[in-house]
Amino acid sequence: xxxxxxxxxxxxxxxxxxxxxxxxxxxxxxxxxxxxxxxxxxxxxxxxxxxxxxxxxxxxxxxxxxxxxxxxxxxxxxxxxxxxxxxxxxxxxxxxxxxxxxxxxxxxxxxxxxxxxxxxxxxxxxxxxxxxxxxxxxxxxxxxxxxxxxxxxxxxxxxxxxxxxxxxxxxxxxxxxxxxxxxxxxxxxxxxxxxxxxxxxxxxxxxxxxxxxxxxxxxxxxxxxxxxxxxxxxxxxxxxxxxxxxxxxxxxxxxxxxxxxxxxxxxxxxxxxxxxxxxxxxxxxxxxxxxxxxxxxxxxxxxxxxxxxxxxxxxxxxxxxxxxxxxxxxxxxxxxxxxxxxxxxxxxxxxxxxxxxxxxxxxxxxxxxxxxxxxxxxxxxxxxxxxxxxxxxxxxxxxxxxxxxxxxxxxxxxxxxxxxxxx
Amino acid sequence: xxxxxxxxxxxxxxxxxxxxxxxxxxxxxxxxxxxxxxxxxxxxxxxxxxxxxxxxxxxxxxxxxxxxxxxxxxxxxxxxxxxxxxxxxxxxxxxxxxxxxxxxxxxxxxxxxxxxxxxxxxxxxxxxxxxxxxxxxxxxxxxxxxxxxxxxxxxxxxxxxxxxxxxxxxxxxxxxxxxxxxxxxxxxxxxxxxxxxxxxxxxxxxxxxxxxxxxxxxxxxxxxxxxxxxxxxxxxxxxxxxxxxxxxxxxxxxxxxxxxxxxxxxxxxxxxxxxxxxxxxxxxxxxxxxxxxxxxxxxxxxxxxxxxxxxxxxxxxxxxxxxxxxxxxxxxxxxxxxxxxxxxxxxxxxxxxxxxxxxxxxxxxxxxxxxxxxxxxxxxxxxxxxxxxxxxxxxxxxxxxxxxxxxxxxxxxxxxxxxxxxxxxxxxxxxxxxxxxxxxxxxxxxxxxxxxxxxxxxxxxxxxxxxxxxxxxxxxxxx
Numbered sequence: 001x002x003x004x005x006x007x008x009x010x011x012x013x014x015x016x017x018x019x020x021x022x023x024x025x026x027x028x029x030x031x032x033x034x035x036x037x038x039x040x041x042x043x044x045x046x047x048x049x050x051x052x053x054x055x056x057x058x059x060x061x062x063x064x065x066x067x068x069x070x071x072x073x074x075x076x077x078x079x080x081x082x083x084x085x086x087x088x089x090x091x092x093x094x095x096x097x098x099x100x101x102x103x104x105x106x107x108x109x110x111x112x113x114x115x116x117x118x119x120x121x122x123x124x125x126x127x128x129x130x131x132x133x134x135x136x137x138x139x140x141x142x143x144x145x146x147x148x149x150x151x152x153x154x155x156x157x158x159x160x161x162x163x164x165x166x167x168x169x170x171x172x173x174x175x176x177x178x179x180x181x182x183x184x185x186x187x188x189x190x191x192x193x194x195x196x197x198x199x200x201x202x203x204x205x206x207x208x209x210x211x212x213x214x215x216x217x218x219x220x221x222x223x224x225x226x227x228x229x230x231x232x233x234x235x236x237x238x239x240x241x242x243x244x245x246x247x248x249x250x251x252x253x254x255x256x257x258x259x260x261x262x263x264x265x266x267x268x269x270x271x272x273x274x275x276x277x278x279x280x281x282x283x284x285x286x287x288x289x290x291x292x293x294x295x296x297x298x299x300x301x302x303x304x305x306x307x308x309x310x311x312x313x314x315x316x317x318x319x320x321x322x323x324x325x326x327x328x329x330x331x332x333x334x335x336x337x338x339x340x341x342x343x344x345x346x347x348x349x350x351x352x353x354x355x356x357x358x359x360x361x362x363x364x365x366x367x368x369x370x371x372x373x374x375x376x377x378x379x380x381x382x383x384x385x386x387x388x389x390x391x392x393x394x395x396x397x398x399x400x401x402x403x404x405x406x407x408x409x410x411x412x413x414x415x416x417x418x419x420x421x422x423x
Numbered sequence: 424x425x426x427x428x429x430x431x432x433x434x435x436x437x438x439x440x441x442x443x444x445x446x447x448x449x450x451x452x453x454x455x456x457x458x459x460x461x462x463x464x465x466x467x468x469x470x471x472x473x474x475x476x477x478x479x480x481x482x483x484x485x486x487x488x489x490x491x492x493x494x495x496x497x498x499x500x501x502x503x504x505x506x507x508x509x510x511x512x513x514x515x516x517x518x519x520x521x522x523x524x525x526x527x528x529x530x531x532x533x534x535x536x537x538x539x540x541x542x543x544x545x546x547x548x549x550x551x552x553x554x555x556x557x558x559x560x561x562x563x564x565x566x567x568x569x570x571x572x573x574x575x576x577x578x579x580x581x582x583x584x585x586x587x588x589x590x591x592x593x594x595x596x597x598x599x600x601x602x603x604x605x606x607x608x609x610x611x612x613x614x615x616x617x618x619x620x621x622x623x624x625x626x627x628x629x630x631x632x633x634x635x636x637x638x639x640x641x642x643x644x645x646x647x648x649x650x651x652x653x654x655x656x657x658x659x660x661x662x663x664x665x666x667x668x669x670x671x672x673x674x675x676x677x678x679x680x681x682x683x684x685x686x687x688x689x690x691x692x693x694x695x696x697x698x699x700x701x702x703x704x705x706x707x708x709x710x711x712x713x714x715x716x717x718x719x720x721x722x723x724x725x726x727x728x729x730x731x732x733x734x735x736x737x738x739x740x741x742x743x744x745x746x747x748x749x750x751x752x753x754x755x756x757x758x759x760x761x762x763x764x765x766x767x768x769x770x771x772x773x774x775x776x777x778x779x780x781x782x783x784x785x786x787x788x789x790x791x792x793x794x795x796x797x798x799x800x801x802x803x804x805x806x807x808x809x810x811x812x813x814x815x816x817x818x819x820x821x822x823x824x825x826x827x828x829x830x831x832x833x834x835x836x837x838x839x840x841x842x843x844x845x846x847x848x849x850x851x852x853x854x855x856x857x858x859x860x861x862x863x864x865x866x867x868x869x870x871x872x873x874x875x876x877x878x879x880x881x882x883x884x885x886x887x888x889x890x891x892x893x894x895x896x897x898x899x900x901x902x
Contacts, residue, residue, distance in 0.1 A: 036664075036667075036879065038667070039671070040667070040668070040670070040671020040672070040674060040675060041670065041671055041674060041702060043702065085730045085731055086728070086729060086730055086731060086732070087729050087730055089730075091701055092701070092702070097662070097667070099667075099670060099698065099701060099702045100661060100662060100667075100701075101701065101730070146593070149461075150514070151461055151496075151514065151515065152496040152499065152500065152514050160511075164503075164511055164513075164514045165500065165503075280866070280868050281868060283868070283872060333876075334876075335873060385880070386877075415678065416674065416678065416702075416703070416706070417671065417674040417675045417677075417678050418671070418675065419675070419678075421671060421675070422883075422885065423880070
């Protein structure tokens with residue numbers, strides 16, 4: 001990635017890996033996230049993985065001019081539509097909590113990315129699938145505005161009915177981005193404006209104005225909530241867009257302060273702190289590779305990207321691509337102090353919902369030349385339940401063995417369920 | 424000013440006696456509305472609705488009602504804070520009618536007339552709301568009604584008897600099945616029908632009829648719009664780790680057969696069925712939902728209708744109200760799921776025999792049972808405080824727990840082979856949670872984080888200590 005050629009090769013590697021993750025009508029595989037793991041269900045999921053895949057395809061289309069990427073966008077938009085349920089939500093949209101519908105921020109993030117991809121399609125002279133506009137309308141009108149809009153707090157909830165005084169800023173930000181895209185498509189800004197302003201203001205009310213956390217937006221509006229630089233950064237594009245659309249500079253100032261906060265959380269060894277607290281030391285690990293890329297992607301979408309940000313990420317990613325083409329998932333999952341010599345299996349096992357962020361970043365750096373990548377089997381010693389084990393992945397399966405060679409986890413690529421899941 | 428009595432008289436004009444089709448239609452039409460539009464209700468309409476309350480009979484004609492109309496978000500939030508109501512309608516409905524009654528004169532009334540009086544007024548208001556074309560729901564399950572009084576600065580002599588949420592309907596809920604009149608009506612004396620519900624809150628001590636009746640009625644109480652974290656009712660179980668484990672196992676088991684026929688035993692609100700339809704409907708041949716009453720299946724259909732159109736789902740109902748019999752031929756199903764349902768029977772053998780009968784040779788059963796040896800602390804706490812209100816605690820308390828050896832013996836006696844057992848939610852998790860809190864207290868944050876990460880990964884347990892898990896997931900098969 002440091003050299004001009006290696007980026008193209010890295011993209012080729014990632015495309016190779018992504019192709020092995022194709023399951024019927026989408027992208028599958030186990031999911032590992034901050035809130036849990038979805039290891040048994042490995043079938044198609046419709047969550048924020050499409051952000052990176054669609055943005056990446058759009059960037060690669062711009063870089064290479066190859067119509068293949070537009071075909072992929074069309075295929076993915078159709079797949080998204082086919083996954084919609086009658087109430088507007090999407091099947092298997094909770095990422096690390098799958099299989100479950102109604103994922104926040106995953107569903108609005110998915111559709112916001114789909115809207116961006118739709119624009120690329122139409123700009124290239126193609127028409128977007130007709131069913132996409134219907135799916136978008138159903139989600140926004142039925143789910144987002146009718147069910148998730150909190151009339152008291154003037155923001156978006158994560159759930160249909162409960163915990164009504166609770167909201168998560170990065171989910172609200174995804175909803176804001178989607179609403180503004182929807183407003184552009186439907187030319188219905190006057191009706192949607194109060195929702196956008198209310199939701200954007202709800203982000204501002206949570207932003208810290210002083211102290212070491214100045215500029216930060218916490219993970220939720222609950223008292224004592226931690227600050228996640230990665231999730232906070234996801235609010236920046238929404239704030240900038242809101243500033244542009246409403247003309248209110250306070251949103252732009254908030255986004256700039258937010259970006260400063262996130263940059264202050266950069267760690268000496270690369271990446272950003274996992275969690276920052278008001279009343280306790282920073283929790284540095286795990287540093288999720290995809291989340292670091294997502295921060296840079298968010299800055300880029302917000303127009304707040306600095307050359308240092310890209311360099312920081314490139315340095316962080318260097319040497320982390322594996323033989324299959326995927327990048328290692330994280331650093332320091334096993335031990336929050338980061339002292340463990342052996343990586344945890346979660347550090348290695350790559351999943352769609354994070355790898356797509358790296359793909360999107362790399363795709364933007366692409367210079368249009370075809371890269372090459374020769375995939376090979378990955379074998380890594382890992383920690384499994386506190387003991388030594390081995391992670392093996394090739395184009396056919398992902399597998400984790402314990403120290404005596406017993407299979408603890410096996411996913412045959414292409415299948416909907418793990419064959420063995422003893423983790 | 425419009426008075427309910429005038430309206431009633433108009434409705435009855437020309438009729439003989441009290442046969443007012445309008446009234447019966449109105450009573451039949453009324454439903455509990457749980458989703459409201461963001462549209463205000465005019466003060467005139469509210470006045471008319473409250474005017475219906477003053478027409479209601481009252482104990483000794485005291486008429487000591489008082490209603491407080493709440494529309495301000497800040498007041499609603501205060502009400503929620505003090506009462507721990509945690510019900511979305513409290514926020515969603517544009518108007519709240521907090522109903523109070525002065526009970527100070529009738530504290531010792533053996534018939535609890537103040538509450539009956541208030542109840543009659545509340546029903547009158549619910550009907551009036553329906554007549555006005557509005558939706559309403561009475562919230563009686565508020566955890567701390569005194570908090571409502573505190574939030575609204577009620578004087579000490581007024582007792583809060585609940586809140587009516589009022590507004591324009593945003594949904595059209597289906598009608599729950601009603602008991603036939605003959606079931607509740609007798610002449611001259613009470614008939615000798617057996618009790619609908621058993622006085623004991625432990626469902627495994629009930630008759631099959633009582634269990635069926637309870638399930639048939641209870642299921643409707645939270646409406647059909649269920650979300651992941653509904654606090655006022657049982658949360659959507661699908662969101663729990665247990666369900667994620669179950670869904671995963673069911674999917675993995677389904678993958679072992681070619682288009683298997685699957686049977687789910689007494690799913691209640693259909694959560695597990697919905698998960699199967701969402702994730703493996705393409706892989707399943709027919710999915711049978713076995714229930715004790717048609718009403719429970721009706722509920723499931725109404726619930727699913729908001730999400731999917733289940734094509735391969737087939738509801739089947741127990742035919743004989745006194746005998747468990749799955750209406751399927753022998754050896755007709757590949758896979759059976761039974762999630763904490765053996766607990767509802769004092770003797771699980773009849774149900775297990777039925778499961779064995781309909782299961783094909785080579786077929787599998789995923790049976791989850793509650794472990795008797797797990798320290799279900801909440802259970803003992805509630806038992807001690809006598810705080811069980813069956814309905815809210817369904818599925819997590821009073822039902823039977825099994826000694827693992829006892830249930831394993833039952834499986835074997837029926838003819839099943841036990842292929843494996845996994846413990847869910849081990850007791851170590853609870854212990855780690857306590858240590859984690861202690862670490863946080865003493866500012867050992869790294870240690871606390873490590874413990875949290877470890878306990879997160881500890882949901883399933885296959886070691887000897889699985890016998891100290893909250894639930895035991897058995898995979899049993901018919902040879």
